[in-house]
Ligand code: FPP
């Protein structure tokens with residue numbers, strides 16, 4: 001494994017940069033591939049494209065792709081780095097569009113594209129990023145990324161559309177919520193591992209296990225994201241929070257709180273949720289109630305259960321420092337504050 005620190009030496013309280021330190025050289029290769037894919041942006045779009053590229057700060061997906069390739073017995077070769085860069089670029093494109101849909105103002109501590117350049121430009125920049133990713137996949141000798149990722153992007157979009165169709169519906173249940181986040185978030189986490197494993201030469205079994213790990217990790221990531229939307233500190237998280245409430249999204253903290261209330265109080269709970277969706281005061285009051293009722297702890301427990309499922313998927317993966325690193329990344333995802 002490149003770099004100095006071995007994954008096993010990473011302390012449980014380490015921040016993400018320390019967790020990913022052993023992958024520094026690999027991540028540099030993915031970063032180079034990502035920048036190369038974007039290099040052909042026109043002078044008119046260059047500043048906006050560069051601005052969007054600042055959104056891929058945590059580099060979790062590229063790290064997962066690199067680890068998957070290494071677990072398949074490969075170095076981070078050019079195709080691995082390009083495939084990882086493509087997944088990250090698709091992720092960036094989705095964030096640019098997501099911020100328009102959510103009327104978000106800040107991401108990664110800087111203004112969103114919709115705020116800085118307006119919705120019109122932001123839609124087009126998201127499309128440029130997506131088209132660059134699509135083009136890079138088409139030029140890979142092995143067409144796997146092109147075929148597989150076109151399906152994945154469809155799943156992400158279906159997840160977003162599903163979310164839209166149930167917006168401001170306080171009756172949706174946990175199953176439906178899980179179906180939405182499976183599409184909008186977990187599919188791309190799964191993809192990060194699958195493409196890394198594939199271009200690293202993994203067999204179908206290893207690809208399947210790593211993909212399943214990515215799915216559960218992505219589920220946990222989004223559950224924590226939805227909890228942070230209620231309780232996070234904007235300065236730490238670095239993006240607009242409270243948008244789930246203002247956009248009428250029925251996320252897991254709300255579902256668990258509603259379902260945890262006594263049957264005779266269910267109607268009142270639904271009314272409180274609707275109130276929170278329409279007023280800032282209502283949202284703040286409900287956030288306090290979610291905390292006091294234990295709904296947020298139950299949300300954390302649901303994320304932890306996904307991490308446990310993710311870790312179980314690693315049981316059949318050969319023991320290696322990289323496997324431990326996946327475990328460390330998984331544990332980071334549930335205790336993250338950003
Ligand atoms: C974040 O959700 C959003 C996503 C994970 C997916 C968004 C996808 C689209 C808008 C489809 C666009 C697709 C392409 C190919 C350009 P969130 O709002 O809960 O998270 P946040 O707190 O980070 O905003």
Ligand code: MG
Pocket residue numbers: 098099102104243
């Ligand atoms: Mg959003």
